[in-house]
Amino acid sequence: VVTVPLDDERLTTVGLFFEAHAGLSRVSGRELESQTGLSVQWFEVLLRLVRSPGKRLRMSDLAAQTTLSASGLTRAVDRMEAARLVRREACPTDRRSTYAVLSDEGEASILRAIPVHVEHISTVLGSVFDDDELEVFTELVRRLRDVTNPLAAQASTPEALA
Amino acid sequence: VVTVPLDDERLTTVGLFFEAHAGLSRVSGRELESQTGLSVQWFEVLLRLVRSPGKRLRMSDLAAQTTLSASGLTRAVDRMEAARLVRREACPTDRRSTYAVLSDEGEASILRAIPVHVEHISTVLGSVFDDDELEVFTELVRRLRDVTNPLAAQASTPEALA
């Protein structure tokens, strides 16, 4: 008798979710990298910065909004600074903090990359969902995000950007 | 005039999806690791094996079914073999192939871990979705998975398991 649920429904949901992520991540990462020279990670960072007031964000806030840890972000910003996409600036009001600031090159780069990426994911999502389904999917994913990743959720609320 | 869509709806969908994945992965990874000593990756591998006929899978098939690349899987199986959770066995019909085979310890380990993990993700999913929503979500995610990760999709069809 099988007493362990090898095929529990929620286990399946999570498994599919992880597989979908791995697939989408691989596919859109390849596309993005070949078309724009940006990795998914750099794209994420630059996108956060270009959307932020003053095109800057403190290192710790940027880490909270991406998939990177604090030290992971430090290293990533090192490399992006070497590539002239961002620069570091001291925070005048709290000398513990450092701002990552989008450079002109970084801005040009992300503004070039966004349409390419949007075009690609539109094709993918368009081939999977119709408009209503996309709306439902987005809403359900948003709720899952709010619960599992409250830091990211907080970063995108209007108050947090004030 | 802003000509680049910084807030395209599908870009938001994908962003939320990635944030949700990062959150769920972190949260359930921590829980799984602390409760069972298995990383998400090892859990995935063991789960695939325990579900497979003969509790074994060729290295290349196992790689296709997980988030690991071929060489990534080789390294992971090295470590899991050292931990006595799996062993390698030669394939009698094709000497290029190697089977990764679940050991008794590996089986005990995954059978212990599954209920813990199911319990945890049930709590999370249960706090986000009601039953109908979970069903809708699962179906939409499945379709996204089928398109973006056809290898994983293929692995779970009945024919592929025959």
Add this chain to the structure above:
DNA sequence: AAAGATTGAATAATCAATCTTT
């Protein structure tokens, strides 16, 4: 003491090259 950021050391992931078998 705690927050913010960084670093060193260890661990893991990836790419191309390699080896064997088909």
Add this chain to the structure above:
DNA sequence: AAAGATTGATTATTCAATCTTT
């Protein structure tokens, strides 16, 4: 030549420890 698997070398990620500022 191509498939299957592995290895070496490089790169990236993580953890704990460190340093400065609050």
